[in-house]
Amino acid sequence: MSNVPLHRLYYHYSELPYSLRVLYTAVLIILSLAYLFALIYLFHTYSGQDGEPGSLSYEDLVTAYTGSGEASRLESALRGPMSTMLPADELTAIIAWVQKGSDRSTYETEIRPILDERCMSCHDGSNPHLQNLRGYDNLIKATEQDTGADIFTLVRVSHIHLFGLSFVFFVVGIIFSHAYVRPVWFKCAVIIMPFVAVTLDVSSWYFTKLYHPFAWVVMFAGATMGLCFAFMWVVSMYQLWVSPTPSRVIQRERSDDRGVG
Known part of the structure; x- marks a missing residue:
């Protein structure tokens, strides 16, 4: 040859x-x-989509493209790639709020201050590639069932x-x-x-x-x-x-x- x-x-x-x-x-x-x-x-x-940050696995890809099938998109993100972006107590508060029905009164008093301080630098709606979390109406869309991309x-x-x-x-x-x-x-x-x-x-x-x-x-x-x-x-x-x-x-x-x- x-x-x-x-x-x-x-x-x-x-x-x-x-x-x-x-x-x-x-x-x-x-x-x-x-x-x-x-x-x-x-x-x-993609790492942490399955709830285990720090690794990239088959389950991460499946969750990214098909969703968790149970949790909301916001909860999946907070348990996965966004888990290190805010303190554990604030993360727990947001997840608990989602699981209890995402009522507006609790959003205004407890959730909105957390989001304004921790999340608005990236999720204020200025970047079309990132979830817009500004305002209750935008946030409630992220609390719907996670069906992936x-x-x-x-x-x-x-x-x-x-x-x-x-x-x-x-x-x-x-x-x-x-x-x-x-x-x-x-x-x-x-x-x-x-x-x-x-x-x-x-x-x-x-x-x-x-x-x-x-x-x-x-x-x-x-x-x-x-x-x-x-x-x-x-x-x-x-x-x-x-x-x-x-x-x-x-x-x-x-x-x-x-x-x-």
């Missing part, structure tokens, strides 16, 4: 100008930081993921295409797998609402994207600046080589 000729349009990193190699390096570094922060945000958003929320997040991740892996894939990797089919598989994974990931959000075990597909697809990104990043950075030029690249005859790349 190592005897497969190099494509006449294939250029190894060592054949590229230093300016392009520096550009590739800068892009890879920034994208790796962005990917890291995305993972941190993902963990913060609604379809239109999934549609909004889906188009962001499909556009964003496709662009990220297109850029990383182009940079990785200059790497010398054999066999060629393996190199092609690493390039295409993130696009397959993001398709499975997004589609499985909807299927999880119908059949909970699809949450495993979400986890598998996310892990696949992460592994492919890490592999392409490490190989690209290593061959950009550390590894010597492959002998096949040095020896090839540019005029007649017309193999696969």
Whole structure:
């Protein structure tokens, strides 16, 4: 397999100008930081959905997409990802208020002061991506039964993921295409797998609402994207600046080589 000729349009990193190699390096570094922060945000958003903060599990994903089936959205959030955002006594007071029927008089005297002090910096309605907790009428919507992310929320997040991740892996894939990797089919598989994974990931959000075990597909697809990104990043950075030029690249005859790349 190592005897497969190099494509006449294939250029190894060592054949590229230093300016392009520096550009590739800068892009890879920034994208790796962005990917890291995305993972941190993902963990913060989904961990604790099952009532156990500090871990990200199958149950967390099922709860995120289908709801708890019992508690309200507000209670699920307070027991999960928002559990560290306010003192235990205030958290208990809000949950007790929800469970007792969410009456308006108690809201005005006990609950509203807590929300004004602890929650309004983020949940004042200025951010369309966060639950608006300003006022009794908005808050009462969050006390309804938790059914997970609604379809239109999934549609909004889906188009962001499909556009964003496709662009990220297109850029990383182009940079990785200059790497010398054999066999060629393996190199092609690493390039295409993130696009397959993001398709499975997004589609499985909807299927999880119908059949909970699809949450495993979400986890598998996310892990696949992460592994492919890490592999392409490490190989690209290593061959950009550390590894010597492959002998096949040095020896090839540019005029007649017309193999696969």
